[in-house]
Amino acid sequence: MPDTKESSLSRGDHAAALSSVLIVDDEPDIVELLELTLIRMGMEVASAMNIDDAKIQLRSRPFQLCLTDMRLPDGNGLDLVRYIVNQHADLPVAVITAYGTTENAVAALKAGAFDYLAKPVSLKQLRCLIKSALSLPPMQSATTASDTQSSQSTLLGESLPMQQLRTTIEKLSRSQASVYISGESGSGKELASKLIHERSARHGQAFIPVNCGAIPDSLMESEFFGYKKGSFTGANTEHDGFFQAAHGGTLFLDEVADLPLAMQVKLLRVIQEKRVRKIGDTQERNIDVRIISATHQKLNECVENGKFRQDLYYRLNVIELRMPPLREMREDIPLITNAILKKLCWINGRTPCSLSKEALTALVSYDFPGNVRELENILERTLALCPDDKIDRNELQLTPMEAFQNTTASSQTVPADHRLPLQDYLDRLEKESIMTALEKSRYNRTAAAKLLGITVRSMRYRMERLGINQEK
Numbered sequence: 135m136p137d138t139k140e141s142s143l144s145r146g147d148h149a150a151a152l153s154s155v156l157i158v159d160d161e162p163d164i165v166e167l168l169e170l171t172l173i174r175m176g177m178e179v180a181s182a183m184n185i186d187d188a189k190i191q192l193r194s195r196p197f198q199l200c201l202t203d204m205r206l207p208d209g210n211g212l213d214l215v216r217y218i219v220n221q222h223a224d225l226p227v228a229v230i231t232a233y234g235t236t237e238n239a240v241a242a243l244k245a246g247a248f249d250y251l252a253k254p255v256s257l258k259q260l261r262c263l264i265k266s267a268l269s270l271p272p273m274q275s276a277t278t279a280s281d282t283q284s285s286q287s288t289l290l291g292e293s294l295p296m297q298q299l300r301t302t303i304e305k306l307s308r309s310q311a312s313v314y315i316s317g318e319s320g321s322g323k324e325l326a327s328k329l330i331h332e333r334s335a336r337h338g339q340a341f342i343p344v345n346c347g348a349i350p351d352s353l354m355e356s357e358f359f360g361y362k363k364g365s366f367t368g369a370n371t372e373h374d375g376f377f378q379a380a381h382g383g384t385l386f387l388d389e390v391a392d393l394p395l396a397m398q399v400k401l402l403r404v405i406q407e408k409r410v411r412k413i414g415d416t417q418e419r420n421i422d423v424r425i426i427s428a429t430h431q432k433l434n435e436c437v438e439n440g441k442f443r444q445d446l447y448y449r450l451n452v453i454e455l456r457m458p459p460l461r462e463m464r465e466d467i468p469l470i471t472n473a474i475l476k477k478l479c480w481i482n483g484r485t486p487c488s489l490s491k492e493a494l495t496a497l498v499s500y501d502f503p504g505n506v507r508e509l510e511n512i513l514e515r516t517l518a519l520c521p522d523d524k525i526d527r528n529e530l531q532l533t534p535m536e537a538f539q540n541t542t543a544s545s546q547t548v549p550a551d552h553r554l555p556l557q558d559y560l561d562r563l564e565k566e567s568i569m570t571a572l573e574k575s576r577y578n579r580t581a582a583a584k585l586l587g588i589t590v591r592s593m594r595y596r597m598e599r600l601g602i603n604q605e606k
């Protein structure tokens with residue numbers, strides 16, 4: 135028989151009474167402690183001694199959270215996590231691990247656990263975990279991009295890789311684990327990280343994106359950790375860093391491979407201790423931040439050649455999400471193109487435009503080294519130069535090599551256009567300017583971008599598009 139206990143509640147606590155928690159543990163003392171705490175928080179509590187009993191209870195009624203020990207008489211807590219992820223995908227499950235066994239915690243997070251608590255269980259952490267788990271939004275079907283979200287915050291595409299990606303995002307949004315997003319420039323890493331945040335229990339809190347490659351080394355520490363008034367010349371007021379700004383929410387570390395080694399050590403410490411000390415402060419303060427990181431570089435190679443610390447890599451890469459390049463989802467190009475065109479026409483107050491059949495064929499055959507961002511740039515440039523509402527293939531001005539590499543027999547009837555050599559010429563000029571700026575700035579991309587009057591992001595995109603080696 136399931137053992138169910140309810141708290142006696144005042145009227146005001148009624149909403150909380152609807153939340154019920156299943157505790158799975160065979161140690162009566164721990165069960166009692168958890169029960170007492172949860173009942174005091176206004177929860178309804180049921181407990182199970184083993185995995186079989188837990189499964190029976192899970193089938194018999196809905197729960198809003200499951201807390202399970204890792205070592206159970208008839209199996210491992212991980213087995214229960216996997217069962218819940220498969221059979222009750224909407225139910226967050228947290229594991230309780232023995233002191234110092236971080237491998238178990240990481241394995242549970244990888245298997246889909248929402249979070250973990252280390253023994254001895256801190257009641258403060260337990261309350262925090264419960265609050266987060268209960269504020270998770272209901273799970274969405276991830277097969278199609280949600281109609282309720284604007285295309286700006288939706289990963290568009292109906293191809294298999296895109297459907298799988300959305301399913302994975304939906305799953306890992308329901309976890310507190312650190313996520314590392316790999317993928318080429320412009321493939322939607324930042325967009326994916328925003329979606330993870332929006333679909334997570336942290337959705338009401340801040341999402342702070344940080345481009346690690348754009349912060350001068352001398353400002354790194356104060357930008358990340360903040361400073362107290364008077365801690366250095368020019369510190370006229372107290373200042374919050376990225377960690378304080380993201381407290382309760384998500385910190386997105388874009389281009390994390392660009393962090394200098396000295397900063398990597400400091401970051402690792404903050405992530406491990408979950409505490410931050412502002413520059414000039416005497417005290418460390420608790421910080422609750424979920425970290426999502428990304429880079430277009432191969433982070434494992436950066437570890438191998440000593441540019442990135444292995445211990446930090448393991449901390450950040452609990453779960454890896456790979457963004458497919460646009461050329462691996464060619465069937466999505468028409469859909470994404472139309473969505474971008476629609477948005478651009480609307481922003482510019484133009485009547486809706488469309489592409490000719492040949493133009494669309496050319497786009498679908500193009501390799502897009504700069505991925506969706508490059509597609510956006512191509513369409514923006516085309517709209518600026520094309521007054522008509524029908525866009526032809528030659529008006530797209532695709533880079534010749536790639537544009538003609540994969541063309542079909544039918545598209546070869548399109549006459550050569552004088553604008554293609556012009557594009558070549560412009561590319562050459564652009565490449566020369568970038569090379570000069572890079573040489574002047576000793577290959578510091580941030581400084582070079584400043585010299586050219588463009589953003590670091592735009593600089594990176596242009597370097598990639600023009601095949602300029604970034605590793606110098």
Ligand SMILES: Nc1ncnc2c1ncn2[C@@H]1O[C@H](COP(=O)(O)OP(=O)(O)OP(=O)(O)O)[C@@H](O)[C@H]1O
Pocket residue numbers: 285286288289290291317318319320321322323324325326388429430470506507510591594
């Ligand atoms: N599947 C997609 N559907 C709709 N828009 C997309 C998709 N993928 C990317 N985008 C759009 O492409 C642009 C680039 O995306 P984003 O900035 O997330 O890429 P990134 O991988 O973080 O790039 P970088 O490596 O340069 O930082 C954004 O405007 C984003 O909204």
